[in-house]
Amino acid sequence: MERRLFIKTLAASLLLPSALPAQAKQTGRWLNLKRPQSSEVLSVVYKRNGVLDERAYRQICHVMRDVKADQASVIDVRLLDIMDGIRVALTQAGVLNPTFLVHSAFRTWQTNREVGGALRSYHMKGQAVDFHIPGVPTDVLFSWMKQVKFHEGVGMGFYGGTPNWMHLDSRDIGRTVIWEG
Numbered sequence: 001m002e003r004r005l006f007i008k009t010l011a012a013s014l015l016l017p018s019a020l021p022a023q024a025k026q027t028g029r030w031l032n033l034k035r036p037q038s039s040e041v042l043s044v045v046y047k048r049n050g051v052l053d054e055r056a057y058r059q060i061c062h063v064m065r066d067v068k069a070d071q072a073s074v075i076d077v078r079l080l081d082i083m084d085g086i087r088v089a090l091t092q093a094g095v096l097n098p099t100f101l102v103h104s105a106f107r108t109w110q111t112n113r114e115v116g117g118a119l120r121s122y123h124m125k126g127q128a129v130d131f132h133i134p135g136v137p138t139d140v141l142f143s144w145m146k147q148v149k150f151h152e153g154v155g156m157g158f159y160g161g162t163p164n165w166m167h168l169d170s171r172d173i174g175r176t177v178i179w180e181g
């Protein structure tokens with residue numbers, strides 16, 4: 001499909017009521033993750049009927065570690081659920097097997113300082129992820145998330161670059177912060 005048409009179709013289908021996260025099925029939650037820095041790939045069901053699968057969860061925490069420092073931490077499950085909501089919405093919009101290409105997730109204090117992260121970055125708390133989804137223009141995803149108020153209580157930032165990517169964090173329920181970097 002021609003790129004412009006694809007983007008239009010995607011943007012339109014994301015706005016259908018059926019694509020809203022409230023409609024997401026509750027039976028299973030899973031994520032497809034890729035880390036370019038470590039060449040790791042993980043596709044895993046981490047929740048079944050609302051119950052966390054500890055083994056799968058540990059695998060996710062490992063893949064979302066600070067690759068540079070080779071240090072893992074606890075990743076906020078709410079962040080994972082938000083990511084799963086994105087996956088569900090994109091799947092319903094016709095994207096095949098959406099995969100999060102994770103540029104950065106948990107960061108040690110030192111790595112965060114080296115990359116110029118915010119002083120109290122949510123990355124250091126395991127509550128943030130920088131990503132893009134191959135095949136999905138980040139600007140389309142970002143404006144859709146803004147438009148449908150995808151989740152309350154998130155921080156989300158859009159960054160240019162090639163490819164465009166975005167920051168997402170699960171800060172506080174009831175507090176949403178949106179920026180474009």
Ligand SMILES: [Zn+2]
Pocket residue numbers: 104123128129130167168
């Ligand atoms: Zn970030």
